[in-house]
Every structure is written in C-alpha cells, then in structure tokens.
Amino acid sequence: MSDDSIESLDEVVSDNPTKTLWHGRFGEGPSAELLAFTVSLHFDKRLAEVDIDGSRAHVTMLTRQGLLVEDERAAIVAALEQVRQELATNTFEFAPSDEDIHTAIERRVTEIAGDAGGKLHTGRSRNDQVATDLRLWLRIAGKDQIERIQALQSVLIRRALEAEEDYLPGYTHLQRAQPVLLAHHLLAHVWALSRDVDRWFDCLARADVCPLGAGALAGSSLPLDPVFSAQQLEFARPFENSLDAVSDRDFVAEALFCATMTQIHLSRIGEEIVLWTTEEFGFLRLSDGYSTGSSMLPQKKNPDIAELARGKAGRLIGDLTGFLATLKGLPLSYNRDLQEDKEPLFDAIDTCALTLGAIAGLLDTATVVPERMREAADSPANAATDLAEHLVRQGVPFREAHAVVGNLVRQSIERGVGLDELVEADPRLGPEAIPLLQPGAGVKRRTSPGGAGPGPLEEQLRLVNERLNEQRSRLA
Numbered sequence: 001m002s003d004d005s006i007e008s009l010d011e012v013v014s015d016n017p018t019k020t021l022w023h024g025r026f027g028e029g030p031s032a033e034l035l036a037f038t039v040s041l042h043f044d045k046r047l048a049e050v051d052i053d054g055s056r057a058h059v060t061m062l063t064r065q066g067l068l069v070e071d072e073r074a075a076i077v078a079a080l081e082q083v084r085q086e087l088a089t090n091t092f093e094f095a096p097s098d099e100d101i102h103t104a105i106e107r108r109v110t111e112i113a114g115d116a117g118g119k120l121h122t123g124r125s126r127n128d129q130v131a132t133d134l135r136l137w138l139r140i141a142g143k144d145q146i147e148r149i150q151a152l153q154s155v156l157i158r159r160a161l162e163a164e165e166d167y168l169p170g171y172t173h174l175q176r177a178q179p180v181l182l183a184h185h186l187l188a189h190v191w192a193l194s195r196d197v198d199r200w201f202d203c204l205a206r207a208d209v210c211p212l213g214a215g216a217l218a219g220s221s222l223p224l225d226p227v228f229s230a231q232q233l234e235f236a237r238p239f240e241n242s243l244d245a246v247s248d249r250d251f252v253a254e255a256l257f258c259a260t261m262t263q264i265h266l267s268r269i270g271e272e273i274v275l276w277t278t279e280e281f282g283f284l285r286l287s288d289g290y291s292t293g294s295s296m297l298p299q300k301k302n303p304d305i306a307e308l309a310r311g312k313a314g315r316l317i318g319d320l321t322g323f324l325a326t327l328k329g330l331p332l333s334y335n336r337d338l339q340e341d342k343e344p345l346f347d348a349i350d351t352c353a354l355t356l357g358a359i360a361g362l363l364d365t366a367t368v369v370p371e372r373m374r375e376a377a378d379s380p381a382n383a384a385t386d387l388a389e390h391l392v393r394q395g396v397p398f399r400e401a402h403a404v405v406g407n408l409v410r411q412s413i414e415r416g417v418g419l420d421e422l423v424e425a426d427p428r429l430g431p432e433a434i435p436l437l438q439p440g441a442g443v444k445r446r447t448s449p450g451g452a453g454p455g456p457l458e459e460q461l462r463l464v465n466e467r468l469n470e471q472r473s474r475l476a
C-alpha cells in the first residue's frame with residue numbers, strides 16, 4: 001500500500017466509517033492503526049487470479065445446490081471477470097477498507113453485480129477461501145519451480161556431454177582425493193536437483209486438497225457440496241475435516257522446505273563456482289554477462305551470482321524456520337497468525353526462481369579451463385589409492401597396502417623425492433606400477449558402477465536421461 005492510502009484512512013474512519021465485511025456487528029469503524037497493522041493486500045494481491053477462479057467454482061456449486069439462481073450466478077461471474085480485467089489492466093481501484101485481496105474483490109463484485117454480489121460469500125469464509133487460494137497458487141508456482149530446476153539440469157547435462165574426457169581432482173575435505181571426470185562432477189549436481197523435483201511432486205500431491213466448504217471452521221447448515229467444488233478446481237480431493245482444512249499449513253511448510261533445499265543445492269554449486277573461479281583454482285572463467293566488476297579494482301571479475309546464491313540460502317532458511325515458528329503452538333483452527341504464511345512463501349519461491357535462472361545462465365556461458373583441472377588432478381599423490389589397489393590385486397591386505405603407499409607419500413614429501421622414483425624403487429611396486437602415475441591414468445581406472453570414470457559414466461548418462469524423461473512426462 002502506498003503512503004497516500006494509509007494517510008487517507010484517518011479521514012475515512014472519522015467521517016465515514018469504513019465499511020468492513022463485519023460492519024453489522026460493529027458500531028464503530030476500524031482504527032487507522034488496525035487497518036495499517038492487519039492489512040495484507042500489498043502481498044496477497046498476487047492471489048487475485050486464483051481467488052477469482054475459486055469464487056467462480058464456489059458460485060457454480062451454490063447454483064447447483066439451489067442456493068443461487070442462474071441469473072445471480074451469471075451476474076456474479078460477469079462481475080468477477082470484470083474484476084479480473086480491471087486488475088489485469090491496472091484500472092482496479094482499491095478502497096481503504098480493502099484489507100486483503102479477498103475483501104477487495106468481493107467489495108467490487110458487489111458494486112458491479114448489486115444484490116447478487118452480496119450472495120457470493122454464501123457458505124464461505126475467508127478462512128476456507130484463503131486456504132484454497134494458496135493451494136491453487138502453489139500448484140502453479142510449484143510447477144514453475146520444477147520447470148526452472150529442469151532447465152538448470154539441461155544446462156548441466158549439456159556441459160557434461162561437452163566435457164568429454166576432461167577430468168579434475170575430486171575432493172574430500174576440500175583436499176585433493178582422486179581424479180574424476182568433469183561430467184561425473186556435473187552430473188552429481190543433476191542428481192541432487194532431480195531429488196528436488198521429486199520433492200516438489202510429493203509436496204504438490206499432498207497439497208492437492210480443496211478446503212472450500214469448510215467455512216470459517218465447522219462447515220455450514222447450507223447444503224454445500226465440497227466434492228463438486230474440488231472437482232471444478234481440479235483438486236484431487238476435498239477436505240475431510242473442516243477444522244483441519246482451515247488451519248492446515250503443512251503444505252506451506254513443505255513448499256518452503258522444497259525451495260530451501262533447492263536453494264541450498266544452489267548455494268553449494270555457488271560455493272564451487274566461487275572456488276573454481278579463483279586464480280588459485282582457475283578451473284572456470286565466467287562470461288562478462290554473468291559476472292561483475294569492481295568499482296575500484298580494475299582487474300577484478302567477481303562471481304557475484306554464485307555468492308548471492310550462497311547468501312540467499314540464509315534468507316530461505318529464515319523463511320522456513322520463521323514460518324515453522326509461526327505455526328508452533330497455534331490452537332485449532334484458523335488464527336490470524338496464519339496470514340504470515342504468504343510473505344515467506346512468496347519470498348522463498350521468488351528467490352529460488354531467480355537463483356535457478358541466474359545459475360543456469362552462468363553455467364551455460366562459463367568457460368571451463370581443462371588444462372588447469374588436469375594439472376591439479378595429475379599430481380602423482382592423487383594416484384595413491386590406485387597404487388594401494390594395485391597391491392590389493394596381488395593379494396596384499398588393503399590395510400597393509402594403505403600403509404605401504406602412505407609411507408611412500410610421506411617419504412616423498414619429507415625427502416623431496418618424486419613419488420614416481422620411490423614407487424619404481426619399491427620392491428612391491430616397481431616399474432610395473434609406474435603407468436598408474438601417468439597423467440590421465442587414474443580417472444580411467446574408476447570403473448566400478450556409479451564411479452567417476454568413462455565406463456560407468458556411460459551407464460550413468462543413460463540412467464539420468466531416463467530419470468529426467470520420467471520426471472518431464474510426469475509434469476506434462
């Protein structure tokens with residue numbers, strides 16, 4: 001809400017008591033402070049479209065149940081569509097008493113449709129209405145999140161295919177461990193993201209319940225038909241318990257977790273981008289369009305997108321945990337606290353959507369520096385496990401083989417002698433172990449299923465495509 005509209009509230013309240021949805025029960029109009037504090041219009045405006053859809057379904061149900069006549073239904077539907085038009089063209093005039101989008105739309109429908117408009121809210125409360133709206137909104141938003149995750153996966157897969165034989169050190173504890181194909185590394189992120197997609201499917205399936213007909217909390221004495229309302233809005237099923245229907249926000253918490261988990265995955269990708277683009281690593285160069293410069297340091301090229309992906313994860317964790325704290329301790333059924341569901345949800349979904357697009361663009365346009373990756377991966381110590389496994393193949397117990405090779409690595413460091421020299425001179429290893437230390441040899445030896453070498457990668461690509469196609473057809 002603009003400052004103007006807040007200022008004008010005083011006037012309206014004193015000269016002309018603002019007409020609330022509950023004006024019959026109240027002698028006085030609402031105070032300016034109450035309106036300013038309780039208003040949610042500035043953020044729940046974005047529920048307008050689904051609110052209108054829900055109202056259309058509701059009046060159709062009322063008509064079928066004999067609670068409205070056809071002319072009344074037609075007048076309300078025409079008014080709702082006019083409101084949709086006014087909102088879309090920014091010609092809708094909000095009134096100071098419009099504390100939320102539901103109030104605003106009902107007020108305007110009544111202005112347009114007259115007495116018929118006054119029947120729109122028959123057998124309905126904003127409590128079942130807002131819960132319905134948010135589920136409808138989430139259905140669209142969740143699908144959009146899935147599509148954005150899939151777009152990032154496509155970029156990662158394309159880069160993986162382009163990477164061909166490129167390899168880099170795989171790390172544990174951020175210490176060089178064993179060489180891995182770059183494609184394998186990139187696909188690791190694709191798998192994580194595919195779990196995010198599955199999580200969204202699960203979340204959306206559980207959220208697929210229509211609360212319409214629960215009323216304020218207890219249903220109604222009128223012959224409502226929640227099954228028909230649910231069908232019209234293409235929900236999988238109606239609510240079973242009216243108290244639960246208006247107080248359940250599990251679906252919001254779950255959606256917040258889905259978005260937060262994705263953001264955390266993006267944060268981890270972001271952290272790798274930050275590392276890889278340092279001069280120290282030098283594995284990746286960012287395109288100009290997806291990096292920033294410094295206002296003072298002319299030489300700088302900064303990975304701000306990657307850093308913000310990381311930074312904004314903190315914000316989403318806040319959205320999730322803040323909302324869980326809101327829910328904690330709420331008695332049945334609807335409590336106004338629940339109005340606090342929308343801002344964190346919208347923020348988390350918006351932030352994650354933006355991050356997905358930015359990281360996808362960054363990865364799509366960045367340049368890989370395979371020489372630097374190779375150089376880092378080819379240091380002979382990265383072949384230590386292969387040396388130990390060479391001994392295992394000759395029957396040496398692994399624990400002993402580990403000690404033999406570990407000892408050689410220590411001597412190499414302490415005496416400043418090349419590991420290859422020590423390997424060649426060692427009676428158990430000798431010249432036949434030398435090929436294991438050759439540049440590029442290690443990654444080819446990662447042959448076990450799901451491993452980091454070219455053999456298992458082929459199978460992995462088949463599996464990842466299968467999984468992604470299955471998820472794509474599930475979405476369609």
Ligand code: ARG
Pocket residue numbers: 040044100126127130334336338339
């Ligand atoms: N704006 C409110 C919300 O988002 C609508 C429900 C208000 N219900 C009520 N009983 N005051 O939760």
